[in-house]
Amino acid sequence: MEHLALTIFSICVQAAIGIMIFVAIGRLLNKEKIFKNATIAATVLGIVGAVASLMHLGKPFSAIKALYQFGSSWLSREIWFTAIFILLAILMVVLIYAKPQNKSAISGLAAAAAVVGLIDVFFMAAIYSSSSVPFWQSIATLVEFYAATLSMGAILFLLLSIKEIAEMATMKKIIALAVALAVILQVAAVVPSLIALGASSSAAAHSSLAILGNMAVANAFKWIFILAGALLLLWMVKDELSKLVTNIVLSSTILLLVGQIVGRYLFYAAMVVTGVGLS
Amino acid sequence: MGQKGFYFNMLECKGCKACQIACKDKNDLKVGELYRKVMNFEGGIYPNVGGFYLSTSCNHCAEAKCVAGCPTGAMHYAEDGTVQHNKDLCIGCKYCMWNCPYSVPQYLEDKNIIGKCDTCKDLRDAGENPACVDACPMRCLKFGDIDELKKEYGTDLVNEISVLPSAEATKPSLLIKANVYALDFNYKVKEV
Ligand code: SF4
Ligand code: SF4
Numbered sequence: 001m002e003h004l005a006l007t008i009f010s011i012c013v014q015a016a017i018g019i020m021i022f023v024a025i026g027r028l029l030n031k032e033k034i035f036k037n038a039t040i041a042a043t044v045l046g047i048v049g050a051v052a053s054l055m056h057l058g059k060p061f062s063a064i065k066a067l068y069q070f071g072s073s074w075l076s077r078e079i080w081f082t083a084i085f086i087l088l089a090i091l092m093v094v095l096i097y098a099k100p101q102n103k104s105a106i107s108g109l110a111a112a113a114a115v116v117g118l119i120d121v122f123f124m125a126a127i128y129s130s131s132s133v134p135f136w137q138s139i140a141t142l143v144e145f146y147a148a149t150l151s152m153g154a155i156l157f158l159l160l161s162i163k164e165i166a167e168m169a170t171m172k173k174i175i176a177l178a179v180a181l182a183v184i185l186q187v188a189a190v191v192p193s194l195i196a197l198g199a200s201s202s203a204a205a206h207s208s209l210a211i212l213g214n215m216a217v218a219n220a221f222k223w224i225f226i227l228a229g230a231l232l233l234l235w236m237v238k239d240e241l242s243k244l245v246t247n248i249v250l251s252s253t254i255l256l257l258v259g260q261i262v263g264r265y266l267f268y269a270a271m272v273v274t275g276v277g278l279s
Numbered sequence: 280m281g282q283k284g285f286y287f288n289m290l291e292c293k294g295c296k297a298c299q300i301a302c303k304d305k306n307d308l309k310v311g312e313l314y315r316k317v318m319n320f321e322g323g324i325y326p327n328v329g330g331f332y333l334s335t336s337c338n339h340c341a342e343a344k345c346v347a348g349c350p351t352g353a354m355h356y357a358e359d360g361t362v363q364h365n366k367d368l369c370i371g372c373k374y375c376m377w378n379c380p381y382s383v384p385q386y387l388e389d390k391n392i393i394g395k396c397d398t399c400k401d402l403r404d405a406g407e408n409p410a411c412v413d414a415c416p417m418r419c420l421k422f423g424d425i426d427e428l429k430k431e432y433g434t435d436l437v438n439e440i441s442v443l444p445s446a447e448a449t450k451p452s453l454l455i456k457a458n459v460y461a462l463d464f465n466y467k468v469k470e471v
Contacts, residue, residue: 058371058391065370066350075374076350131377132344132448202444274380274444278313278335 003268005056010124011152011264012049013082014145015257016042017117018153019160020089022178024114026161026171027107033168036096037160039110043089050086074126081120088113121149132274134200135208136267143189144267148260150182151226155233155253162246176237179256183230187223207272215266222263229256283360283398284339284452285412286421286428286436289461293417294319294332301414302336305399312385314396315411320442322460322468329460330468333442334420336411337362337383337396338451345375345384353393354384360424360452361398369393380444381451398422425452432456442468 019042023035054060067083069076092109095102125145128136154175158165165171194212197205212219232252236245294317302308302315314336321330339361345354346362353368354375364384369392375384376393384393399409403422407413412420421428429436436454439446440461446453455461460468 056372058373058386058393059369062370065368066372068352068368069350072346073348073350073374075348075372079350127348127374128377130344130348131374132380132444133377136377271377273377273382274448278316278382278385 002056003265005052006268007261007264008052009049009056010145011148011261012045012052013085014121014124014149015152015156016045016049016089017085017114017121018149018151019045019157020085020110020117021114021150021153022157022171022175024107024110025174026157026165026168027103027110029171030168031103031107033161033164034096034100034106035157035161035164038157039089039092039096041156041160042113043086043093046082046086046089050082053082074123074130078120078123078127081116081123085113085116085120088116117149121145133208133271134202134205134274135197135270135272138189138193138196140189140193141267143185144263147182147186147189148264151179151186151230151256152260154178154182155229155249155256158233159249159253162249172237176234179230179233183226186226202274204272204274208270211270211272212266215269218262218266222259222266225255225259225262227259229253229259281360281427282339282341282425282452283423284425284428284454285336286423286432286454286456287334288417288419288432288456289331289333289458290456291417292317292332292334292419295416297414297416298334298411298420301410302396305410306394308385308394309387309389312387312394314383314385314394318442319471320461320468321471329458330471331458331461333440333455333461334411335381335443337398338381338438338449338453339398340449340451342448342450344378344380344449348374348378350374357400361400363397363400364393364395366390366392366394380448425454428454437462442470 019038023038026033026035054063057063066076066079070080088109092106095106125142129141158175197209229252232248236248296317299315299317306314317332317334319332323329343362346356350372351368351370353365355363357363371392373386384395387394402409409422412422437457438451438453440455440457441464
């Protein structure tokens, strides 16, 4: 249950940030486009993620206290930035409905939310890479988080804005490139980190590997789904730059999302702290 | 004020677990919750085999990762040089459980917050020893100022042994009089 709450939280918030990045880029490329569906989706995902993160707390109603230690705690910093991101997204939705003619303000908010989000992903990764869990202490954590953010964001944005970007060839290229790059980086970061984990003398590192080994089927699913989703998208964008096929976009979105979600669940499930302990 | 911590004499410890039980009783801990634990390790290849007992608890680290990571400030350095936990601030996010290399913070299911060794602050304020220290029939455990404990119990004390994580991470305020097996980092040991 705990892994599930954290999986939902991190996947939803990262997907929301990813979508917002592409909304900001899209608005930069074409000032007339609104990307209403994508903006609303990013906002809802952010809120769902934040609620899920509360489920993981022993005292959800005291969550506000987690804002106290911005100066020292990565977790506190991440909560601040997630909160600011969600506020900016909500503000955007309000403006889209209340003052749609104020395009530059909305675009400004999108850019601000995207930047806050990008920093937030760094904080999220730091929470884990600075902990005492060898499996998390690698650069792969940071790369995987950014890769998940970009790939999920790109593909969800595409699905949600399929009509609006029909004529935006550059945007489609950027999306395809982003997914390809993210997935390549993800593979490139994870393989050496697993090898390093195997070579480590830490018992905790080996316990994590053993857990991953027991879940090898799920791990295989993660990669097959992520790669299949990315390949499907690339193949389509290559051939059908002019007309995107909704069914194929949908299939590749589902594949990629399932892959990232399974992968994130494994990330939490394989958590083993260093050394001997009281528990 | 100087760093405070525990001294543990492995050479005398008989593994009776009196400290663990005194601690559990003092803190009224439930099944599965421990603020101090005695472990038994053995290893080696015949005929060169041996083992040791280890009584561990919070090490009141000088660079405590639990303190650095805590988003609420519940984990904090007290004025007397110990690492203390404020129950009113804790929101049960469990981040300290990921951060402490010694797996010290315990999630108390009935309270929805974390708990850990507070060095029996109430007893110490009344001029007494922590419960574990007084419970040990072999007098293996001491609590006090690290520098003074060093002066009293010798220079061969360590804050890292083969089964413990690197002391570099948190600078634990821990002094162990260790035997040769505990000090041999190539010695394959396992908990029994
Ligand atoms: S042993 Fe763990 S809980 Fe205790 S002070 Fe060190 S890091 Fe914190
Ligand atoms: S569980 Fe409590 S003590 Fe531990 S990091 Fe969270 S707020 Fe701090």
